[in-house]
Amino acid sequence: MSIIIKILIGIGSIIALLLIIALFVKNEYTIQRNIVINKKTDDVFNYIKFLKNQDHYSKWVMTDPSMKKSFHGADGTVGFVYAWDGNDKAGKGEQEIMNIQENEKLDIEIRFIRPFAGVAKTVMTTEPLPANQTKVNWCMSGSSPYPMNLMSLIMKGILEKDLAVSLEMLKTNLEK
DSSP states (O other), X not given: OOHHHHHHHHHHHHHHHHHHHHTTSOSEEEEEEEEEEXXXXXXXXXXXXXXXXXXXXXXXXXXXXXXXXXXXXXXXXXXXXXXXXXXXXXXXXXXXXXXXXXTTEEEEXXXXXXXXXXXXXXXXXXXXXXXXXXXXXXXXXXXXXXXXXXXXXXXXXXXXXXXXXXXXXXXXXXXX
C-alpha cells in the first residue's frame, strides 16, 4: 500500500470516529453564569434591559470595535432589535428583546447569520439580595444539528468563560 492510501485511510478513520461520537452528543446546549453586583436590583435591571449597553460589558460585542451596528425600535422595550455585522470573529446576526418582566427577567432571541446560522435564547434575570445587592444570572441555550453538535463539546467551555468575563465587566461598570 502506498503512503498516500495509508494517509487517506487514516483521515477517513478520524472523520468516521468524529461522526460516530457526534451521534452521542446532545444537540441542545445550555450555558449559565451568575454574579453578585453591589447595586440595587432596579438599577441593575434598568441597565441590562437596554441592549445598547452591551457595548460596555459584552465580550462578544467587543470582539470587533469597528463592527457595523443597526437598531430597530426603542431600546429597552419588547421588539427592539440590535443587529451587527463584524469581522470573522464577531460574525453577523441580530438580537431581539422578546419579553421583559420589569426588575426580574429579560428574554432575548439571538439570530446568528455568520459564521454559522443558528438561533439561541438568552435569559438574564435579576434577584434582589440583602444590603442592596443583586444577583444577575445570564443563561444561553440553543441547539446544533448533527454533526455540528460535536462543536458544542468545545464551544461550551469557551462560551461559559465569555459569559463570566462579560458579567465581571458588567459588575465593574455598575459598581463605579
